Amino acid sequence: MTTAAPAATGPVLVEGRGPLSRAVVAALRGDGLAHGNPSAAAQADPWGEDLHLALYLLYELHYRGFAGVDEDLEWDPSLLRLRAALEDRFLRALRDATAGAPRTVREAFDPLLVEPVDPSGSIGHHLETAGEPWQLREYAALRSLYHLKEADPHAWVIPRLSGRAKAAMVAIEYDEFGAGHPDRIHARLFADLMADLGLDASYGHYLDRAPAPLLATVNLMSLLGLHRSLRGALVGHFACVEVTSSPGSRRLARAMRRCGAGPAAERFYAEHVEADAVHEQVVRHEVIEGLLADEPDLEPDVAFGCAATLLLEDRLAAHIRTAWEQHRSALRTPVGAAPPTG
Numbered sequence: 187m188t189t190a191a192p193a194a195t196g197p198v199l200v201e202g203r204g205p206l207s208r209a210v211v212a213a214l215r216g217d218g219l220a221h222g223n224p225s226a227a228a229q230a231d232p233w234g235e236d237l238h239l240a241l242y243l244l245y246e247l248h249y250r251g252f253a254g255v256d257e258d259l260e261w262d263p264s265l266l267r268l269r270a271a272l273e274d275r276f277l278r279a280l281r282d283a284t285a286g287a288p289r290t291v292r293e294a295f296d297p298l299l300v301e302p303v304d305p306s307g308s309i310g311h312h313l314e315t316a317g318e319p320w321q322l323r324e325y326a327a328l329r330s331l332y333h334l335k336e337a338d339p340h341a342w343v344i345p346r347l348s349g350r351a352k353a354a355m356v357a358i359e360y361d362e363f364g365a366g367h368p369d370r371i372h373a374r375l376f377a378d379l380m381a382d383l384g385l386d387a388s389y390g391h392y393l394d395r396a397p398a399p400l401l402a403t404v405n406l407m408s409l410l411g412l413h414r415s416l417r418g419a420l421v422g423h424f425a426c427v428e429v430t431s432s433p434g435s436r437r438l439a440r441a442m443r444r445c446g447a448g449p450a451a452e453r454f455y456a457e458h459v460e461a462d463a464v465h466e467q468v469v470r471h472e473v474i475e476g477l478l479a480d481e482p483d484l485e486p487d488v489a490f491g492c493a494a495t496l497l498l499e500d501r502l503a504a505h506i507r508t509a510w511e512q513h514r515s516a517l518r519t520p521v522g523a524a525p526p527t528g
Contacts (some may be wrong), residue, residue, distance in 0.1 A: 199214055199243075199253070204230075204235060209268075210265070214243065214259060215255075218264075233501070237398075238276075241405045242393070245408035246267075256517060261479075280494045283497055284497055291474060294422070298426065298492075313325065314444070323384065324403050324515060325484065326383050328516065331400065332403065332495060333376035336376065338360060340355075341422065346414050347476075349476060357468065357496075361485060379451045382450040394519075399501045400505075401504040406494060407420075418486075418488045419491035424491075425474055425491075425492065426444045428469045433461045438451065439456045472517070474488060
């Protein structure tokens with residue numbers, strides 16, 4: 187293989203937050219992986235800033251990479267060994283934390299089909315009823331790390347499915363990617379939302395500000411998408427997102443309207459209210475049922491994907507709530523002016 191020239195475009199490579207992520211940054215800058223010993227990953231905090239930034243940086247090589255980083259590093263053996271060790275640490279923690287979760291699809295998904303009687307603990311409910319403009323901007327900046335590549339991680343599962351499950355998954359992804367219209371690609375709609383909120387819509391712009399609980403939610407998608415052995419868990423993750431999306435999007439559309447965020451900001455979530463209500467039916471009755479008709483042994487994996495998604499979303503929501511209750515930013519550094527102190 188010939189060595190590719192460094193990428194001319196892409197997000198800016200950020201600084202590390204600990205020994206593992208600093209080693210990855212040094213390697214991506216061309217200094218080699220001198221200090222990225224995979225054995226060190228076994229001692230890392232599986233929920234911490236260092237591990238999740240290191241994983242995010244390594245995963246991003248499979249998406250758009252980074253400006254100035256050699257594109258051939260996507261398949262560098264030393265980086266792949268380190269990534270495998272980090273993934274093992276993260277995945278073991280996820281399995282341990284969800285050990286008591288449901289093991290069947292029905293037990294995993296039936297509770298999600300009923301909206302909670304008291305939604306007051308949710309971030310969406312707070313933003314809908316009492317959210318302030320600075321909180322809407324923070325929430326959008328956090329979510330931008332996924333929404334600006336929305337549906338990309340899930341596309342990796344398509345060649346790993348067959349028949350009914352594959353056809354249904356492609357149909358959903360076709361909608362996610364704009365149904366043939368570039369201006370309707372969901373990632374583009376989110377970029378328009380960010381512009382309405384006065385945020386920088388450049389891909390990956392807010393990576394340096396994103397805390398570990400947010401990085402973990404995006405890393406989960408990449409982890410499940412990049413491993414064929416986790417295809418059932420990725421389907422479970424995707425189904426969980428689609429099942430819970432429509433009610434949450436309705437709240438966020440109202441939040442954008444209440445705060446006068448702008449038509450594009452409201453449109454992104456309004457689009458998801460309608461689209462994801464349809465997708466929820468298709469993913470449950472066609473993707474999951476089709477997959478399990480072909481591979482019934484994957485049912486516990488589908489349930490695990492759902493449980494892991496809920497776990498990480500709950501951790502992120504707790505992080506955001508704690509920060510906002512203390513009148514501080516949920517980001518590592520605020521977007522624009524700091525939040526009010528009282």
